[in-house]
Amino acid sequence: MRHQKQMSNLPISNLPISLSPIEIIRPDAPRGPFRxxxxxxxxxxxxxxxxxxEVMVAAMLDILRRDLPSNGTDMAxxxxxxxxxxTGQPILAQMTCLADEIARRGGTPGDPRAYKQHYLARLRQNIQHRLTALEQNPRRADSLLVPGVVDFLAALQSRGIPCDLLSGTDRADVVAEARLLGVDRFFEAIYGxxxxxxxxxxxxxxxxxxHQNGLAGPELVxxxxxxxxxxxxxxxxGLAVGVAxxxxxxxxxDAGKRRRLIRSGAHLIIPDFRAWAALLEFLGLNS
Structure with missing residues (x-):
């Protein structure tokens, strides 16, 4: 069952679940209560x-040109x-996968930690202007947040639902970037x-x-x-909501994200958090 119709005369945050852009992939989706x-x-x-x-692909191509003899494979x-x-694994784990593939294909892999640093140097060139803009003007945070996420986090907080952050990005970077975006206040713990x-x-x-919070799996979203x-x-x-x-x-x-999320077992697919009120309704937290 999929619900993707929208009403143009009703704000998207106030859409009922039956009219929201929430796509129900699996009818066996847990329904809580969520803690x-x-x-x-x-x-x-x-x-x-x-x-x-795209930056990681470019960094990997740099590495492959150096460490793997040409073998006719479409490297890109x-x-x-x-x-x-x-995606979602720690960066070092991703680079370890690359090193393993280089060895498997007859190349001479380098240290995955060096691969990681090469990628991060490229990434910093790509994102430094955003970090600088945020440091100079925190009001720019809205354009660097997934739409609706602050309203949704605030709604969860007001309903007494604790939230945690979990990332494959180095924890120190997540802590710093969450602070710059002004969302660190919503999270009890940050894992990375x-x-x-x-x-x-x-x-x-x-x-x-x-274990730490005495939760059963179905109490986690x-x-x-x-x-x-x-x-x-x-x-x-737990309830896995894929944010495509x-x-x-x-x-x-993002069609590619959607395919991968469904393949990985997502119960729901959403494009962002604009329909946060409908999400609360689905979670049984709308009152």
């Missing part, structure tokens, strides 16, 4: 790093597929890999959140635009 909410950061809350997949397609498959410390996984963080957190939350019985955000346009659905 805690979990959010991915990049592409779900923040748009500061919009364009990072290979890198894009690798990035898509590993510590720079230089291997072994972080979203699954372990989710298990920790459930999670919002994310990557396949990792989507699959992890669905696996523990079109980051460049700040409206509409």
């Amino acid at each position: 805690r909410a979990l959010f991915d950061f990049d592409g779900t809350v923040s748009l500061i790093r919009q364009g990072w997949p 397609h290979f890198c894009a597929d690798l990035v898509a498959r590993t 890999p510590e720079d230089g410390t291997p072994g972080f996984s979203k699954q372990q963080a989710i298990d920790h959140i459930l 999670a919002f994310g635009d990557g396949p990792v957190e989507t699959a992890n939350v669905a696996a523990v019985g 955000s079109n980051e460049a346009e700040r409206q509409g659905i």
Whole structure:
């Protein structure tokens, strides 16, 4: 069952669930009661790093040209597929996957930590102007947030639903960028890999959140635009809401994200949080 009709004379935030842009993928979606909410950061809350997949593909191509002899493979397609498959994993894990592939294909892989630094240097060139603009004028934060997310976070907070952030981006960067965007106040905890410390996984963080807060899986709702957190939350019985955000346009659905999220087990698909009131209704939190 899918609900995608809209009414032009009714604000989207006030649309009932039957008329909202919420797409119900799985009729077995948990319906709560929900006691805690979990959010991915990049592409779900923040748009500061919009364009990072393309930057990572370019960085990987740099590395492949150096460390892997030409073998006729379409390297651009290979890198894009690798990035898509590993979205949501820690950056170091993504670069370890790249090193493993280089070795498997007969190349001589370098240190994944050096690969990570090469990518981050490229990324900083791409996003530094956004960070500088935010530091100089915090009012610009709205244009670097997924639409509706602040209203939705505020609504959850007012209803006593604690929220956490979980990201594959280094935790120190998430903390700094959440503060710049003014959304750090909504989150009780921020989980992410510590720079230089291997072994972080979203699954372990989710298990920790459930255990620490005495939650059963179906009492957790999670919002994310990557396949990792989507699959992890669905696996523990939580409600996995896929945020198929079109980051460049700040409206509409990214078809590639939608496909990957559905394949990973998303119960619902949303483009953003503009229909936050309908989301609250679905979650049983509209009163």
